Amino acid sequence: MADYYTTKKRKKRSGYRIGIVIFGSLLIFLGSFVMYMRDTTLEDYLGIETTPSVTEPTGPDVTELVTEPTTVQSQEPELPVTSEVTEPSAGNPVGESEAVDDSYFDNCVFVGDSITYGLGSYNKVSAKNVYASVGMNISKIDTTTVETEFGEMTVIEALKLKKPQYVYIMLGSNGIYWLSNDAMIKMYSSFIDEIKAELPQTEIIVLSIPPVTADREVASESPIKNSDIDSYNDELLKMANDKNVHFVDTHSCLVNSEGKLDTDMAAGDGYHFQADTYDIFLNYIKTHTVK
Amino acid sequence: MKKILAFILAGAMAVSFAACSGETTTAQPACSDVVKAVVSSQTEMEQTVECNSDTFEVYYSSYGITSDMLDDYSAVYTGGAYADEIAVFKAKTKEDAGKVKEALEARLEKRSKDFEGYAPEEEAKLAEAEVTAKGNYVMLIIVPDIDSADKAADSCF
Incomplete structure (x- = not known):
């Protein structure tokens, strides 16, 4: 027991x-x-997704980055403006002048297509001074939006906010393959009238469009003839005179003795620029300024 | 039997301690290292250019990414003819990461629209491109070989 x-x-x-x-x-x-x-x-x-609650940032500020952009409505003009637009008194195309330095571009805006877009993306000029878009052509200038410091908007909307002293326009490379010269010049003229109406103090400078390589002339897809480019540039010069705006012949600094773009200056498509080609382009502009 | 049960429970408890330590061991690479890794993974990409403060403002701030959202960032892209872009952002908070993701998706949509009907090769690149997030890291990768790029980016974390 x-x-x-x-x-x-x-x-x-x-x-x-x-x-x-x-x-x-x-x-x-x-x-x-x-x-x-x-x-x-x-x-x-x-594993359920919800809207996260607001938390205070705890890490260090990235001081080299920009601050939040100001709203469109409160944007003040950033650049100086002249009291009068200079008449193209020296005649078009604008002749050679004393070289200016890169600070000149602070007062300029470049308007155009993917070739112009490269000015900003290759850091050749400030991206804040480039209003361009891949695929932009003169028929879409009033409808296609561009990325700007003010947000995504049309070129004319951005120009009205920026109020630059000079606006350089290079349009036509994208369009010459399928649009007639007459159609492009008509639309280009309307665009110039629009800028003049909205920005009477801004100097308008039309740029001739660049040549293409020999290979691009005979490409199986979208070939472009340099003779068509030359013909279009002649029409641009006439339009600039009719509209009393300036014309700078940037085509002349890029074309070789055969009237074409050198292969080593072009990207693989024979049409866009290599990074170094932009330096030649900008040096020409700096030595052919409007006073 | 009861002792075996007790030992099993003790073992489960020990495993719980290890798993619930509250600390992560996820790598926190520099954004520039991730970008370099992705660039190195590509054999057909054109020369790239680094993003500076002005391009940051136009290409990213205009879509809503601001400096106070970020601990770090790095971005490179090719010139006007090509759509290639590698942008890596490390957001400060989960909420910021969400906003960065939305902004990069908007930029990808814009770039896709720009190249539509313009350059078939670039269109194809953009169709394969993606905005991905790993913790507070958000990446936009538009490159010729997206599979190699993804592997290279993953290897950094």
Whole structure:
């Protein structure tokens, strides 16, 4: 009998010990779960997406980055303006002048297509002074939006905010393959009238469009003839004179003795520029300025 | 049997401690290192140019990414003829990362629209491109070989 009770007591004590271990394990597990949930949310734990709550930024500021852009309505003019637009008194095309330095471009905006876009993306001029878009052509100038410091908007909307002293326009490379010269010149003229109406103090400079390589002239897809480019540039000069705006012949600094763009100055498509070609282009502009 | 059960529970408890430490061991690479890794993964990409403060303002701030959202960023792209772009941002908070993602998706949409009907090769690149997030890192990658780019980016984390 004593053995029976002793065994029973032993079993009871053993049972208690096991129970305590199990209970303790459960407590510790619960505690671990609480610690885990403290560092997350129920939604994260369950993998449910929710709108996160606002938290204060805790890291250091990235000081080299820009601040939030001002709203369109409150944007003040950034650039100086002349009191009168200079008549193209020296005649078109604009002749050679004393070279200006790169700060000249702070007062300019370049309007155009993907070739002009490269001025900003290659960091040749500030991207804030380039209003251009891949695929832009004169038929879409009033509808296609461009990326600007003010946000995405049309060229004329951005020009009205920026109020630059000079606006350089290079349009036609994208369009010469399928639009007639007459159609392009008509639309170009309307665009110039629009700028004049909105920005009477801004000098308008039309740029001749650049040549293409020999390979591009015979490309199986969208070939472009340099003779068509020359013909269009002649029409641009006439339009600039009719509209009393300036004309700078940037084509002349890019064309070789055969009337084409050198292959090593062009991207693979024989049409866009290599990075170094923009330097030649901009040096010509700096030495053919409007006073 | 009860002892075995007790040992199993103790082991589960130990594993819980390890798993619920509250600390992550996810790598926090510099954004520039991620960009370099992706560039190195490409064999057909044209020469790239680094983003500066002005291009940041036009290409990213105009879509809503501001400096106070970021701990770090790095971006490179090619010239006007090509759509190639590798942009990596490390946002400060989860909310900021969400805003950066939205902004980059808007930029990708704009670039896709610009190249539509203009350059078939670039259109194809943009169709394969994506905006991805890893924690507070958000990346826009538009390159000729997106699979190699993804592997290269993943290897940084």
